Amino acid sequence: MEAAKIQSALPYRDTKAQGAADFYFAINATFRFIIEKFGIDSWKQYLETMGRSYFEPVNRGWKSGGLEAVAAYWKEFFAAEPNVVVDICRDENEVVLNVVSCPALNHLRAHGRTPVKQYCQHCYYLGQARAQEADMEMRLTGGNGVCQHRYIAKTRGLAPQSMDAIKKVTP
Amino acid sequence: MLGSYDFCGHYEWTFAWLKSQGQPGLLEAYWEDAIGRDSQAHARDAIVQHGLEGMKAYWGHTMNEESPDQGYTISSEGNRFRMDIHDCPSKGFLLRNNLEQFPDYCDHCIGWIGPVMREAGYAVNHEHNHRGQCWWEMFPENDGHAKAGTETIGARYDSKRLAQWDTGETPIDRFVHAHGVQDKKH
Numbered sequence: 001m002e003a004a005k006i007q008s009a010l011p012y013r014d015t016k017a018q019g020a021a022d023f024y025f026a027i028n029a030t031f032r033f034i035i036e037k038f039g040i041d042s043w044k045q046y047l048e049t050m051g052r053s054y055f056e057p058v059n060r061g062w063k064s065g066g067l068e069a070v071a072a073y074w075k076e077f078f079a080a081e082p083n084v085v086v087d088i089c090r091d092e093n094e095v096v097l098n099v100v101s102c103p104a105l106n107h108l109r110a111h112g113r114t115p116v117k118q119y120c121q122h123c124y125y126l127g128q129a130r131a132q133e134a135d136m137e138m139r140l141t142g143g144n145g146v147c148q149h150r151y152i153a154k155t156r157g158l159a160p161q162s163m164d165a166i167k168k169v170t171p
Numbered sequence: 172m173l174g175s176y177d178f179c180g181h182y183e184w185t186f187a188w189l190k191s192q193g194q195p196g197l198l199e200a201y202w203e204d205a206i207g208r209d210s211q212a213h214a215r216d217a218i219v220q221h222g223l224e225g226m227k228a229y230w231g232h233t234m235n236e237e238s239p240d241q242g243y244t245i246s247s248e249g250n251r252f253r254m255d256i257h258d259c260p261s262k263g264f265l266l267r268n269n270l271e272q273f274p275d276y277c278d279h280c281i282g283w284i285g286p287v288m289r290e291a292g293y294a295v296n297h298e299h300n301h302r303g304q305c306w307w308e309m310f311p312e313n314d315g316h317a318k319a320g321t322e323t324i325g326a327r328y329d330s331k332r333l334a335q336w337d338t339g340e341t342p343i344d345r346f347v348h349a350h351g352v353q354d355k356k357h
Binding site for chain 2: 010011012013014015016018019020021022023024025026027028029030032033037038046049050053054077080081082103104111122123126127
């Protein structure tokens, strides 16, 4: 009998089970550097390009696997992040991620770091670029530590993302 | 969301994006300012304020968190500090996942550590082989032996003793009395 092959939804695997939380310092610092040097539009372009390029293997999996693949990815993604509280739901139309406690903002604040006020927007710019590659849409509401991400089949009519629906991050 | 688990992957991708912006010195400024002064402010503060003791405290914690399999050693003698990395968790992640958008990922370390050492009154001797192995010696600016590039600490786990240290497949980059990427000898 052929042994069952365990396939991960994560395209890039490490030898340890979870990432080191201090890397959130570098992610935040990178955002600050790009925003200060080039402005918000270039930062958005950086995230969208990364979403289409670096995450291409994930997007491809989402395109072929649909919402089931999206849910599986986020389940594994958050299992590999330290100190996260998230609820992931899926129905036939969408995948909803209810982030109850954002690991990045929690870690930054716990260590006296100041998150860029646009920090939560990165989830939308990155998520929407990746969703569109998979013929889906992504919408985000909330932020500043608690938020909701929705991945929705593109065929459904959907209002554009309101950037006012994404909270600015406070120190 | 950008995650910490595959951080080294999108960090390396970011080097290539910054390079593609076509501004000379931008990537070096990113390593020095964004990484050295912002992200690694805790390391900079420890090393600038406490010198050798700060190095021991910072790398003792960080290497344990990033490399739980202990693919490294740290040692010190007098005012000198040494690290031998045998299995870099960061470069190892890229190698295992076939990720290479930027030609010399390893430069990012000297890119932020070098300027921190300069500020602390130290300089660096260092080599990396682009396969997850490297060695470092940090020493006071005026240390004559170290200035000449002579290794001054007899590292029990010298990375250069590894059979795969120099296979000829990738170049070995060398830094003597260095404070940043600009001091590369290779």
